[in-house]
Every structure is written in structure tokens, then in C-alpha cells.
Amino acid sequence: MLSANDVTGPASFDYFLQELSMPFDIRIDGLDRPAHAMSAPQLVEFPPPAGAQLAYLFPFSDQVLYPRTMNARTILTRLAIEPTWLARLLAVVVRTGASRLVAIEGIRHAIARRRRDRPSSKDARFALRVDVRRRGQARRATLLGQAQADAAAAGAAGVARLLIEGEIAEPGAWMPEQIVDPGPFLSRLATRGLRVEFPDSAPTGVNASLAAKEPRFEKHTKTSP
Template identity: 30%
Template sequence: MKLGRVLVVGGYGAVGATVAGSLGDWFPGRVVVAGRDEAKALRLGGVRADVTDPDGFRRTLDGLGDVAAVVMCVEPPDAGIAHACLERGVHLVDIGATRRLLDGVGELDGLAAASGASAVLSVGVAPGLTNLLARRADEAVGGAERIDLTVLLGAGERHGADAVRWTVEHLAESAAVRPLRVELPGYGPRTAYAFPFSDQYTLPRTLGTAQVATRLCLDSRALTSTLFALRRAARRPAVRQALTAVLRRVHAGGDGFAVRADARRGDRRAAYALTGRAQSRVTGLVAAYVTRELLAGSLPAGVRHIEQLPALARLPEELAEHGVGLQRLDGPPEG
């Protein structure tokens, strides 16, 4: 077990509070909450840390002195914070979901390997659990030619402002992939629409699958239809701003979620699904479990996505005690 403290950046937010709480139970006295809001961080016995200021972040790390790992629960503008961690041999767990940022951290693999640090990317529900399900389905068919990932989120869950803003901004991206009718455990048949989660860009590299597509829907059918009907209009900044404000106020659903991975190879099919409640909480739990494994010293030095690490393959089963259910499904999506 690697000694030292764990710095949870954004540790007072919806995801970070779960990370900090879980790690605090496992590693009493070793968790430090950090964030740009100094007052909130100090109330939790933490420190100020600004992810837009890599030099300032370096000073924070050096001031603490014995940081073993950093858990990023907020998205920085670039890979500068990751560089500050890895050059010091500090492990990194990143819940980021933006392709550009994950690719930037991936380019630091040589730096991480040289310093003996591990960085784990694609940590959360989507990406994260979707990646792990995709790997299972891929292995079940002997190497998939195509993987379809479906994510259903609860419209009633109160997500943080950054999460809502991120969703609306990515909603505006063009969608070349057609909608898909999918059976989701506990929710029945749903129409899901193309959405640029980073897993669809990562998995072709990590699994060698030629075609990967991720789609999104909400537990509210009406809100799903309305949201994606506004996709073209959301390219305008004013519309995105208004839509973000509305989604932060409207909670027309529950807090459940479901993810499904379908793999195809010729006439072979395999599908797995996970269901649970409170996606932000489960994202935090995934990050906490990954951090615990990382501190145990069982992960290799370098930058890896979660599906590339065999030690994390059974994470879906480990989450069962937190109400996350894993199922093997029969039959492909309706198409």
C-alpha cells in the first residue's frame, strides 16, 4: 500500500463528496479536499486548488508534501494538471469525459512510466462502467466488429452545474449515427440518440473494435424527445445558455440510470447491462474503488483507460453492495 495523502479536487461537489467520503472511510486522516472555492474547501479541512492554474497547483502539491494520488472530479482546460502530478510521481485518477482532454493526458504515458506513476482515465459511469461492459461483451464474442453503448440517465437527479453545462455543450455536436431502439432493464424499450461520450473514441484503440457508438436517453421520454429535437438549435450559444438554465431547474424523472453494451461479430451477439441509482454517486464510487486499487500498488505505471486494467475488470460486481445490478442480456437492439 502506497502511503501518503489523497487530494480530491472538487471534493465538495456531487461526485467529489462521494469520493472523499468513501476514501475517508478506507484511509482515515489521509484525504484532503481541494477546489477553487477556498471557503468550501477550508470548511472541510482542505485546501484551495485551481485546475486552471498548473503552476499554482504545483505549489499546492509541493506545500502538502506527501500526496500519493490526486482524484480529479472536475475538468481542467488541458493536461497541465495531469503533467504536474505525473512529473512528481503522483498517481492520478481522472473522471473527465471530454475526448480532447483524455487524449492530452494519454500523451503523458512516457512521463508517467518514467516517474513510476499510474494514471487511470475513463473513470465513472459513462465513460467508465460502459468501457468495462464493452470489454466483457467484446470478449464474449471473441473480438467485436461493432459495439453499441446505450446510456439512460435519470432526469430527476440533481446534477452539478458543470455536468449540466457539459451535457448541453456536447448535445450541439453533429450526430452521424442514427437513433437506436434498445431494451433497458427496468425501463423497457427506449429510443436512444447519438451522443459524443469519449468511450466511443477510446474503445477502437483499446479493444481494436472498428465501430463503436454511444447513445443517450433520459428516463423521461418527453424530455428525451424535446432535448434531441433541440440539437440543431443548441449550436447557438444563447440557446445553450437557456437550455442549461432550464435543465438545472427541471427535474421531471427519477434518479435511476442504466447502461448497456452490445457487441457483434458476424452472427455472434453478446450484451451486458448495469442499473443503479444516483449516477453522480456511482461515478464517485467508481473513482474511489479505482483509487483504492491504485494505492494498493496493483496497477502498472503509465496512462491507461479503465478497461485496459485487468485488476479492475470485476468492479461491476464490487458495486453490487451499493445497489448496482449487473445482467447478461439476450438479443440485439431492435435497430
């Protein structure tokens, strides 16, 4: 979960503007279906104090990777933005086709440069919720924190540490979910204040509809442009 008031580097924001007009597929029951960013909003319960927020389909890389790396038959990645009015505005921008104008290189770069050296607001927060359902069993994990850039850096540093210390010895090109032991990795993140919670209750509401015989994943990210 990121806030529009959180710090975002120009390159990251530039790519976000590209994603607004980027076509992508969602995987439903093993079949790809076309989708576009900031569409099909659904209410998602993020960890408190964030609470329930509208989250929109968005082309996060997980949408492409999990069917390949984890054999997921259904994978949906969603984005929610604070403040909520901004999320609704971006949904209109995409729906009307104006996002193609914003994605033009010169316009995109000019907008992104305005975010350079902008400090993060003290109330900026981020959250992440992941729901998994497999063979009748459901689990979810949540994360709440501040300064999303620091959290991303901690994750990247954690993977680098695994490589340096030889805990990942398998040669080749891999995604983290294929070779990283989640227990020790999440424990290291906890020492940086990033505590992943695993609520005992199964997902409810929209997430309960993800029953399947094969792995299904739904990732909800509340994030800032």
C-alpha cells in the same frame, strides 16, 4: 440510464449543453462517419422496469476511445432521456440548429447555474446497456440503479482503490478497460448496490445487426441532461 429528475452538477450539465452541438464521428466497419447528437434514434431494451426506450446517437467518450483501446471496428454510443418528451424536444433543438445558440458560453452557463443545489427526485433512475459482438459471439451487460452521481463516484473510488492498493502496477497513461480486471472491480461495485447483470441471451433486434469478424461495441445509456 439517467433521468432529467436526477441530480446533476452545474459543470456536468454545462458540458452536456456543449455536447448537443458538438460534431463527432461514429466508427462503422473501421471507417469514421460524421454524426451529430440526438440523431438516428433506435429502440433499445433497457433492464426492467425501464424497458424499451428510444436512444439517440451521442458523443460519449467511448465513441472515440474504444477503437483505440479495444480495437473495435464498429462503436456506437447512444443516449436515452426520461421523460421521453424531453428527448424528442432536444432532438428537434439539434436538428433545427438551435443547439448552437444554447451552446453559447453565456447562455450555457446561465442555464447550468439553475440546476445548482437541485435535489434528486425519488423516482429518478439510471440504466446502462452494453452490447458486444465478436466473431459470431454476442454478449450484453446491463446495470440499473438510482442516483447516477453516486454510481459514478463509486466507480471512480474503485479505480482509486486499485491504485492505492497496488493492484495496478503498470506505469503510464491508460484507460480503465486496458488495465482493470473487470471481475474484482465489478464485485466491488456490487457491494455498493451496483450489480452488473450478464443476461444469457444474445442481443436481439437492432443489436443483432452488429455481426462482425472484428470487435464491435454498442453502448446505450439512458441519461439525464
